[in-house]
Amino acid sequence: MDRFRPSYAVFSVPGASSIQLGQFSSPALSDKLAPGRSSVINPEDPEEKKMLFSVLIYASEDFMDAVSPEEHDEIMRHHRAFHEHTKGSKTFASAIKLMSTGTAVTVNKESDDYLVTDGPFAETKEQFMGFYLIDCPSLEEAIDTVKLLPLEHGRVEIRPVEYFEGADFKNAERLVIDAS
Amino acid sequence: MPSAWLSTHLRASRPRVLAALNRAFGDIDVAEDAFQEASLKALKTWQQDDIPKDPAAWLIVAGRNAGIDAFRKKRRETLTAPEDLEPVHDGVHPEEELTLSLDRSVYRDDVLRLLFTCCHPVLRRDQQIALALKIVAGLSVDEIARAFLVQPKTMEQRITRAKKRLQAARLRYEDPDGAERSARFSVVANAIYLVFNEGYSASQGSELIRETLCEEAIRLARLLVRLFPGEPELRGLLALCLIQHSRRRARLSATGQAITLEQQDRLQWDRTLIAEGIILLEAALRKATPGPLQIEAAIAATHTRAARYDETDWAELDRLYRALEIIRPSPVVSLNRAVVIAKLKGPEEALGQLEQLAAPLERYASYHATTAALLTELKQFSKARKAYEAAIQHAGTEVERQHICSKLDALRSRVPGL
Known part of the structure; x- marks a missing residue:
């Protein structure tokens, strides 16, 4: 029962990566996902074009309650890949797992x-x-x-939040990213 | 791997689908058979990348149709099925229109009705547990038999008799009124706690199967809390199960010996489960309608607040046990309170309380073991020895027996010639 039920909301912050969805008509996915690789959209000022995205995860709790430990590991494998990718490309901002x-x-x-x-x-x-x-x-x-x-x-x-990973919000300098 | 995911979907959908089929057919046996048929069909039809959006609704449709087929086979020549049992359109993904028509409140009542049927007061406790595990959780007869250390055949008979008893009682299900509803919640919550306790309290059977019982109980409790978030006792039930379960790694030694709360390595307690349990309890307590499970959860939570055993808030525990004595008096509750009183006021005071419990708890090993421990504190060693011997005589499980024996051995080595 200590299974990690993955219902995170993950935010990306400005960083080295410049994945910016919706800017190209049909770029190769591998191109977009290559860690650290820049598919810069606005060569003049890439930072300015950054956008924070919330990634909201929906799943059936009935289903998540029923998964076996092996299946749970399989699900977590994908989450680890997501963490690795976003941290490698500095797009990771925080991961939040909510309680049931x-x-x-x-x-x-x-x-x-x-x-x-x-x-x-x-x-x-x-x-x-x-x-x-x-x-x-x-x-x-x-x-x-x-x-x-x-x-x-x-x-x-x-x-309530079961798991939080991200910047130390109590001591860190304030960061405001305002898309408007 | 594909088939594993499919069976997880079947497992996850089971309570909801069986509940709906039980309502449609008014008979658990028919509903179980129909679920079985629907599952077989799903295993044939579903593809790994094309599982219906709402697997439960798909299974309800398939199960209804299977049940109607069976019904027609029985009366093929004479009758057509009643109007409301016409097969539902059975295309590739027929669930979507049905999903719209499945009112959430109907579904909630279906699940409550199913659970209440399995845990009905006309059934004995062991029958309630067996039926809940078999029908709602979907454990096999073999698995349940292993958990209770009986032959599969014996368990099969127990389940058959329970079903017969339900039929004989000719249960009727009008929509329950408020009081009736709350009585049902309490019956169902207690039965789920019995399932949990069966897995939790000392060990007969293998550790693996006992843990399965705890996890199934937690899964049922989670389902109920989701369906009825406004019922504080259900949140109390889930909180209690989660907090108890958080100690599972600390409770048994590598060699399978029981480790008491006092001796447990608290760093091994699962803090995630404790955090969820405590917030559930807080949410429940906001309603200000205390019930026994909420109080028991509060007792469990109080223990988790102490980083070490000797930092335990005994005064708070005394208040909680006193509340429990009022709301659900039982000699076992009073025994637990006596242990707390020993901490607060000393062993003599506690022994005085225990004397009043001698008759009802005569055959209860913990009673004698507690008495023995208090007598040891008071240096009344030969009385303590006798109490330990009585405890060993009444120990219910091997783990418990060994635990008490080790206490007696410790006493003997402390007092030579005892």
Whole structure:
């Protein structure tokens, strides 16, 4: 049961690599994926054209609960390859594995009341917009903190993180990448 | 490898598909046969790169059709199938339209009904466990028999009798009202905890098969928590199982000896499982509707908070055991509380509590072993020896017996001529 259920959200940051999807009509995949290789899009200023991408992973928890240790290793092999590639090409920013949806609570606001419901946010009418990572001592505090958000216009799901890998966000210098 | 992934899909879909088929046919046996047929068809039809988007829905369609075929064979000449049992369109990927019509709440109730059937109070505990493992988790009769150290034939009979008993009880399933529903949750949660405990508590059977029981129990608990996130006792159940399971590597020595909480290497506890267990418990406790499983999970969580045994928060444990004594009184709970009282107020006070439990726990090895340990602390060695001997006499498993024997040996070497 200590299996690593891979539901990461992985972000890429500016680095040495310059993979930029959507810029070429049909480049060879091997070209794009060669680590450290530059398929630079804007020779004048490659850094400026960098874009952060979130990679959101969806999978069935019923299925992930049923995989054998061997199958789990097989899944993790792909994740390790992803880590190796993105770290080698300095596109890696962070990896986040969320805990099961069983741990989730959802917070919303109706008129002036905050409503905390158990379970993940499961509607399909709304779309995933973005997320914060916050470091709180308890679920209770996390719930209080998210009440600062404009919950009139949406809901937030709070899901604890099981595994985090990335820059030391508590001590590192602030980095802002604003695509707008 | 392809066939392995296919069977994982079958395993993952099993509870949902069986639950739906059980509702359609109103009979577990028919539902199991239909699932079997659907699985065979899937193994023939599915390709590695072309597994249906919703394998469970595909299997439900195939299972329904297989069940209807069987139904028609039985009554071929006389009757056509009832209207609502018309075969569903059975193309390459027929599941998509069905997926739309499968309301999530129907599915939730299906699974609850299936689990409640398997864990029904008319069944004995060992029957509940066997049925849940066989029908919902899909373990083979051989596997279950090995877990319980009985012949496969004996286990087969146990399962057959359980099914007969269910039929004889002519169970009916109206939509349960609030109170009824919550009673069902409690029955189901307890049965899943029994499955977990069967795997967890001391070892008969091979370690591998015991671990399978724990993992199947956790898988069922996870499924239930996903379906009913608003039920705090289900989250408590999952939290309890995860926190107990986190100690699995620290609980037995390389030679298979039991290692007590006091002696365990806490660095070997699985922190990932503990973290998930604790957050589940916190989420459950927000509801402020305490139940026995939540309290037991809180007790387990309290132990994980201490980096060393002697840093254990005994006062908190005393409060939790007291709560458990009120909400679900039992002599075993009182025994555990006596151990905590010994830490807080000393062995004499604890022995006084134990005396009141002598009658109900006469045949319970832990009772005598606890008494013996307290008597040893008080230097009443010959009484302690007698208590250890009683404990050995009532030990339920070889691991437990050996553990108590080693305690007695330690006492003997400490007090020569005892």
